[in-house]
Amino acid sequence: MDKYITAYYLDEEDLLKGIGQMKAKGLKILDVLTPFPVHGIDKALNMRRSRLTRVAFVAGAIGAVLGFGFQAWIFTVDYPLNIGGKPFFAVPSFMPVAFELTVLFSAFAMVIAFFVSNKLGPGAKALIHDERATDDRFLVVVEVDDSLADENIKEIELALAEAGAEGITLKA
């Protein structure tokens, strides 16, 4: 993929309609950039449901087991300490720390997974097609095959215009 066309809408409902028309014409939409999450886009672009929830669950489970296990190991195996005659294996009093570690592991693992899967992070470079895509423009990026002749590209641009998109530009 070397070439692509960007075009924008000024309203998210026009965008959703436009995406439907583009798909009907067989255009390949690479990405849609919006200033805020537009509901219905995930369906229009056939996006998979995010698997981040699983990361959160698994990491949380690991945190719970580690948190509880660590305390239990310390107080029963490594260094049993008589604290006011309380039992060494004091399940209720291990709960708060186990709970906090569950939340901590779950939250951090999920956020790290979020950054990694999106390739976001400190210093990550953003490819900015249009500076107003984070303001009030809803940008569509359409793939253009390298092998396409100029007239085929014209066709795509025409199809975009018909779908109501503005500011249609070919970029390499």
Next chain:
Amino acid sequence: MYTSPLREPLIRGNKNYKQVTDDILSPMAGKPSKYWYAGITLAGIALLFGAWATFRTVFYGIGEWGLNKTIGWGWGITNFVWWVGIGHAGTFISAILLLFRQKWRTSINRSAEAMTLIAVMCAGFFPLIHMGRLLLGFYIFPYPNTRALWVNFNSPLLWDVFAISTYFAVSLVFWYVGLIPDLGTVRDRATTKIRKAIYGFLSFGWTGSARHWSRHETVSLILAGLAAPLVLSVHTIVSFDFATSVIPGWHTTIFPPYFVSGAIFSGFAMVLTLMIVTRKALNLEEYITLNHIESMNKIIILTGSIVGVAYLTEFFIAWYSGVEFETYAFFNRAFGPYAWAYWIMMTCNVITPQLFWFRKIRRSVVLTFIISIFVNIGMWFERFVIVVTSLHRDFLPSSWTMYSPTMVEVGLYVGTLGLFFTLFLLFIRVFPVIAVAEVKGVLKSSGEKQKLTGHG
């Protein structure tokens, strides 16, 4: 989607998306007003006072405080619990109201979360300084050491270490993940190279891709789901610091729910105090409307009433239990030498918020501001009453004593107020105070224009 025509718009003034961006982000680009400079100067002076008090405490030790053999916990712990409680409103707004799909939260969640982070920093300062030797602060974490000792996992103070540090870390991540799209907007609007570079770095390469947004929403929802029980657990554990002891007045099972609602109560009061000033100073009255203030006031009535019921229940149970010491502890609170503190607490927390039953008062900015200050004061006194009155009549009458803070303790408290306002004033200069993308997301369904045209 059907929206009730009777429901008033969340955002006033016929905004379109561009106006929303401009309104919220333009104060960041301009020069700060003279009120901002005045505010940060005052806060800076308070911070310096705190620095002096910190120096005295570290250099000469805890003896600089007014604590004694009987009263080992004074202002330090009072301030700690007060600050943690204030933090709770931010998480309540951003997590619990998100789960309940309360759209009005979008105008206030960003600054409320920032308030949470700053308040937790202020709170964490007190246990650390109370150790006396700040350098040995790391002793509270369980790490393999040459003494072959671990920390005491049966102690609520140790649970606090985990609760507060997890709370801070998760709140920070939650806040920052929500901030990233808006930082992208700031980057794309930046006019100077330096601003572009800084916000480009901070925005983590955000573009607004639909895939990113989809994951962003999942992450926000799950983080809210994690933060909601977390915030409840934090103040529950803070209350365990008292409830698991055997001191009459502390050893009560009502503490966890009572502390949590008190925390949300005081937190909302602080959010109102800050928001009423911020909306005026940054011209955000169309975003933080009277409806927002009214909604928060309703939460204040609810949580304030829960706190009031808890006070009365405590009293009733103290008498009904038939335990002489318990009865005495509560009788002494209301009529003993610290009765003045008790009645300040009762007036500010139980009586003043009830004024919000009147719609006129609920929707009055000035009265809300005044009452919010009352609640802040009342909730500080609640912690003071719990800590000091329970301790000052010890089991042995020979150790009965009184406690008053020294200038160093006052300095530490004023210092954290200075830190709080300094950081908050810096926050409103460098970050968007309102979640721009989230407001845009509710504009269609709840904005004024759409209401008029029947759109959406």
